[in-house]
Amino acid sequence: MSTTGLDISRVVNVNVALLASGASVRNFGLPVIVGDSNVINGVQRIASYTNISSVATAFGADSPEYKACLLYFSQNPTPAEVLIGRWLRTATSGFINGGILTASQQLMSNWTSITNGSFTIHIDGSQQDLLGLDFSAQTNLNGVAGVITAGLSGATCTWNGEQFVITSATTGVLSLVGYATPEGTGTDISAQLKLTAATANVPVPGFAAETALEATVALYNISSAWYIEMFAASTMPSDDDFVAIAAFIEAASISRVLFITDEDSRELDSTYLTSISTRLQSLEYTRSAVTYGSTNAYEMASVAGLWAGTNFEGSNTLPTYMFKTLPGVxxxxxxxxQADTLKAKRCNVYVNYVTGTPIYQEAVMSYQLYMDERQSFDWLQNAIQIAVFNLLLESPKIGQTDAGMTAIINTINSVLSQAVTNGMIAPGVWNGPSFGNIVTGQNLQSGFATYAPPISSQSQVSRDARIAVPIQCAIKLAGAIQSVDILVNVNR
Structure with a gap:
């Protein structure tokens, strides 16, 4: 075979192009549990955990966050992830975390030989020069931190098992701790502490106290991943706080929901009309849900675990959340x-029945919608949005033609077909108003119908702006049976 000659690309030219990756549908079961424990700082704000042991390690078994996550991860199937967010309920102190020391760097022999240690650090904007630090009598790194604390003014040094931390004694926005630098005399330990700009974590400033609403807004802006918000704090938000948060969630452009557990026994009183459930119902909020629970302030974490188990990509996988069990509650x-009172207030409850099997009922949002409807509507909106976005992203061009509109409609219909598969939509009669070629009383044999007018009907202004003609969908919900009346006729 000849190894010389013309390049074959003159005849066959091949290029391999990696197509752009499409966007993904959101997780409509991922909660953020918002707490006030001093674990996640005000810069980080939010952290992800995949099991209860990691939450216990970070927060401790007595923390509100752990107690809520215990209910969440106890659901079946076990949820895959939870987000925990920080509510800066009280003002916080500025601090700096040093770099993590290796096992060899933690040996006390590195420290006991130092009798004149020194470094410089800025606390709340003021320079402090630490001199004559004597570690010769110390037996562990906690003792090293204690010597440094004695040399500081208005700050403390601690050893957390893997790094040194210096924390200001003040709180609020003026509470600041800077990097350590050499002082110039004695034995410099700034690098050994790993508190220099080259080795330490970025300093975290202090924060002023914030309201529960301000915490929600901060978490909303920092992450679009979470869908469900609930609080698990040492001091819970007031009803007024929850009303303010519910108003924000209702108006926000990114779809979210708010879960509230109400321990107030006045929820059971039909004459008490200022409970949180009644207030949210009167405001017609469809993105908030309240559960009455007299023994546990975090019961809704278990409900969030139910939502987390819903798989919209499966077959007949959409549940109604009524009749479900809440492990640990x-x-x-x-x-x-009292049950009738709660139902009238659209307040859910995990309740005993004479059968001996407790169930969760009524599984409703504060106004108009069932829980499964709220979640399904948000999934459907996002799934259609992402599918059409990916079509535009991955296609060279979608023509402003009837064929182009057909491509968009087919993409929408593929999502609606999945909504039939997962159990959200089912065949039935369209009882809504007529539009396009869809009429009231029409039997939607596939459970849905999609309509778009001819591209020729589009205005020149819209055509110049490259806007598609409006697309309308009619869908028939599969619904769910949550009560049954049975009449048995007997003849002797």
Missing amino acids: TPETITET
């Missing part, structure tokens, strides 16, 4: 009248 024993 003590069910309420209430009267028929």
Whole structure:
């Protein structure tokens, strides 16, 4: 075979192009549990955990965040992830975390030989020169931190098992700790502490105290991943706080929901009309849900675990959240009248039945919608949005033609077909208003119908702006049976 001659690309030219990656549909079961424990700082704000042991290690088993996550991860199937967000309920101090010391760097022999240690650091804007630090009598790194604390003014040094941390004694926005630098005399330990600009983490400033709403807004702006918000804090938000948060969630452009557990027994009183459930119902908020629970302030974490288990890409996978169990939650024993009161207030409850099997009921949002409807509507909106976006992204061009509109409609219909598969949509009669070629009383044999007018009907202004003609969809919800009346006729 000849190894010389013309390049074959003169005849066959091949280029391999990696197509742009499409966007992904959001996770409509991922919660953020918002707490006030001093674990996640005000710069980080939010952290992800994939199991209860990692939450216990970070927060401790007595923390509100752990107690809420325990209910969340106890659901079946076990959720894959939870986000925990920080509420700066009280003002915080500025601090700096040093770099992590290796095992060899943690040996006390590195320190006991130092009798004149020194370094410079700025605390709250003022320079402090630490001199004559004597570690010769210390037996562990906690002792080293204690010697440094004695040399500081208005700050403390601690050893957390892997790094040194210097924290200002003040709080608020003026509370600041800078990097350590050599002082110039004695034995410099700034690098050994790993508190220099080259080795330490970025200093975290202090923060002023914030409201629960301000925490929600901060978490909203920092992450678009979470869908469900609930609080688990040492001091919980007030009802007024929850109303303000619910208003924000309702108006926000990114779809979210707010879960509230109300321990107030006045929820059971039909004459008490200022409970949080009644207030949210009167405001017609469809993105908030309240559960009455007298023994656990975090019951809704278990409900969030139910939502996390919903798979919109499966077959017949969409549940109604009524009749479900809440592992780890003590069910309420209430009267028929109290159950009717809660139902009228659209306040959910985990309740005992005479069968011995407790169930979660009524599984509703504060106004108009069932829980499964709220979640499904948000998934459908996002799934259609992402599918059409990816079509535009991955295609060389979608023509402003009837064929182009057909491509968009086919993309939408593929999502609607999945909504049939997962159990959200089912065949039925369209009882809504007529539009396009879809009429009231029409049988939607596939459970949905999609309509777009001819491209020729489009105005020149819209055509010049490269806007598609409007697309309208009619869908028939599969619904869910949550109560049954049975009449048995007997003939002797």
